[in-house]
Each structure stands twice: as C-alpha cells, then as structure tokens.
Amino acid sequence: MQRTGLKQLQKANLPLFERPRHFKAMWPIESFTVFDDQRVDHEPLSASVRITAPDEVGVYLKAFATLHRHAAYGADARALVVRAIESLPQPPPRC
Structure with a gap:
C-alpha cells in the first residue's frame, strides 16, 4: 500500500488484524465469511x-x-x- 492509500484507509470502515506472536500459526490464504448466524462460507486452499x-x-x-x-x-x-x-526496506537510490 502506498502512503497515498492511507488517506483512503481513514475513510474506510474496515478492521485490521495483526496476529500477535503468541497466536498459533494460521494459513494466511484461508478465509471465511460470516453472513449471519445461520451461514458461513469457508474458503480453504x-x-x-x-x-x-x-x-x-x-x-x-x-x-x-x-x-x-x-x-x-x-x-x-x-x-x-x-x-x-516504515519497516519495509528502503529501495536503493536511483543513479
């Protein structure tokens, strides 16, 4: 995400989740969507x-x-x- 995209993040009503180190490993490409208390769509690999x-x-x-x-x-x-x-490595300077 570029820094310009941060302005859009301020407008969005989206939660972000940072997995704490003490959490057990999870597959990052597996997801699920809860539609209500009667249906879930699960998307494994x-x-x-x-x-x-x-x-x-x-x-x-x-x-x-x-x-x-x-x-x-x-x-x-x-x-x-x-x-x-900010934790990403900086690209080398252009010559």
Missing part, C-alpha cells in the same frame, strides 16, 4: 464450502468474535499500516 449446521456455524462465530476483539480500527489501524510501511 482448494474449495469453497457453505456451512449451515448450527454447531459448525457456532465455531466460526466464536472465531470471528475472537478476531474482532483483537482487530484495530480507525487511527489504531492506520498506525499499524504506517508501522508496516
């Missing part, structure tokens, strides 16, 4: 799975609640992005 069984949906709702508690919003989210950008 090779397929898309629609989950509607109440006990299984509950597992994803619990996972979402945990992620939500640890998410950063607003200025805190922007600070995470700025810190990540």
Whole structure:
C-alpha cells in the first residue's frame, strides 16, 4: 500500500488484524465469511464450502468474535499500516 492509500484507509470502515506472536500459526490464504448466524462460507486452499449446521456455524462465530476483539480500527489501524510501511526496506537510490 502506498502512503497515498492511507488517506483512503481513514475513510474506510474496515478492521485490521495483526496476529500477535503468541497466536498459533494460521494459513494466511484461508478465509471465511460470516453472513449471519445461520451461514458461513469457508474458503480453504482448494474449495469453497457453505456451512449451515448450527454447531459448525457456532465455531466460526466464536472465531470471528475472537478476531474482532483483537482487530484495530480507525487511527489504531492506520498506525499499524504506517508501522508496516516504515519497516519495509528502503529501495536503493536511483543513479
């Protein structure tokens, strides 16, 4: 993300989640979307799975609640992005 994109981040209502080091490793390309308390779409590495069984949906709702508690919003989210950008190696100077 370029620094100019940070202005757009201020307008967005998107949470950012930085995985603390003490969390167990997770697949970064696996995701899930909670539509309501009756349906979850889970996207593992090779397929898309629609989950509607109440006990299984509950597992994803619990996972979402945990992620939500640890998410950063607003200025805190922007600070995470700025810190990540600033930690990137600087490109070599152009000659």
